[in-house]
Amino acid sequence: MSVSVLDTVLETRRAILSNDLQSDSRFDASQSIMSGWLRSVMCVPICRADGSVLGVVQLDAKARGRGEFRERDLEVLAGIAGAAAQAVEQALAHDERLLQAKLNRDLELAGDVQKALLPAKPPEIPGYEVFDFYEPARHVGGDYFNYVPLTDGRIAVVMADVSGKGVPAAMVMAVLSGDVKYCLAAEPDLVRAVTRINDSVCRSGWDERFATFVAAVLDPRTHRATLVNAGHLPAYVRDSAGGVTAIGPEQGGLPLGLAAEWEYRASEISIEPGMTLVFFTDGISEAMDVEDRLYGLERIEAQVGKPGGSPEEVGRRILADVERHTAGQIRSDDMCLVCVGRVSGTDDSGGSSLSLRPAGKTPRRSSRKPSGPGRR
Structure with missing residues (x-):
């Protein structure tokens, strides 16, 4: 040789x-x-x-x-x-084809597991309508939303966006979903519940990953909601006349996982008939057109305020406008949208208002269920 x-x-x-x-x-x-x-x-x-x-x-x-x-x-x-x-x-x-086929099967299984962590359909809330949409950019993703039933007929609407994409983000999302359900069920005060979720994330050692998070606890009996925004994109509140108010992270606090023992703040909302709350992830606001221009928050806010303010109308209007903007571009990020609104014509318990209070130390679907005598 x-x-x-x-x-x-x-x-x-x-x-x-x-x-x-x-x-x-x-x-x-x-x-x-x-x-x-x-x-x-x-x-x-x-x-x-x-x-x-x-x-x-x-x-x-x-x-x-x-x-x-x-x-x-x-x-x-x-x-x-x-x-x-x-x-x-x-x-x-x-060998590569066999490996890729196995990988695809594993990803499909992971996608099925992740879908099981998300709600199968919107909840039925007396006097309210709910619309939601979720689409991962890959088989699995880091966006998360859910509806968590609480005591006294209250319900929590939650949304999170884990940093990163693909399987690692999906694994973090799965852990976060368990923390969210446990802390909301164990702590009746939303600010304290979000604080406990944040402390749990900080202790978890997520390899420098973090998650933006927003939660709104709705009481359909009093038509009031408490909202905490932890570094997430603004939640839009649309009144019956089309006026739009943004509740951003500056009114809540930092994303989960960045600072332990952070003191969050809550916004209190009185929900009048015809009012709609809109939550979304950056897969919508940062959707790009063929020239790499972002869809943007201003365009979302404009769609929220247009005539036709029911949750389904608002949700479908936003999605249709995003589709026009992207013009068939391949999506690079997960998309999640939730709209919750009080049905017009229901009994009003008072005007709408927003206020802040300090933290304590410690596929397209809709549901509509009108309120009426004898419905609980």
Whole structure:
């Protein structure tokens, strides 16, 4: 075996024939194993279609004269090397197809598991209508939303966006969903519940990942809601006349996982008939058109305030406008949208208002259920 010949073939990716290796000036005979008896050598690279080298085939002999290799021998060896390269490539491609098929099955399973963590349909709330939409950019994603039933007929509408994409973000989302349900059920005060969720995230060691989060606890009996925004995009509150108010993170606090023992603040909302609350993730606000221009918060707010203020009307209007903006572009981020509104014509318990209070230390669907006598 000649190391020098092998190195030359690997470097040049060209076949070599030499009938006097000892005196051939192209090679260093001192780098040949058992070079004393090597005389005739031919070496051919085994190359893939893209030119990369898979290996080499080398034949050598010590005989002179009739035992020497000829050009036709080199051509035969090159043909054998070509057939070997084709067979190896086919075997590698087959292995890659099997691996990709297994990966796709695993991702589909992960997607099914993640869907099981999300609500199968919007909840039925007396006197309220709910519309939601969720679409991951990949098989799985880091967006999360849910409706968590609480004591005394209250219900929490929650939404989160975990930093990153794909399987790692989805795994964090799965852990977060459990923390959210437990803390909301264990702590009746929303500010304290969000504080406990944040402390749990900070202790979890998510490899510097964090999550924006927004939660609104709705009491359909009093038509009041308490909202905490932890670094999430603004929640829009649309009144019956089309006026829009934004409740952003500056009125709530930092994203989950950035600072332990952070003191959050809550916004108190009195919900009048015809009022709609809109929650969304950045897959909507940062959807890009063909020129990489963002859809933007201003455009969302404009769609929220247009005539037709029911949750389904608002939700479908936003989604249709995002679709027009992207014009068929491949989505790079998960999209999540939830609209919750009080049905017009229900009994009013007072005007609408927003206020702040300090924290304590410690696929497109809709549901509509009118309120009426005897419904609880």
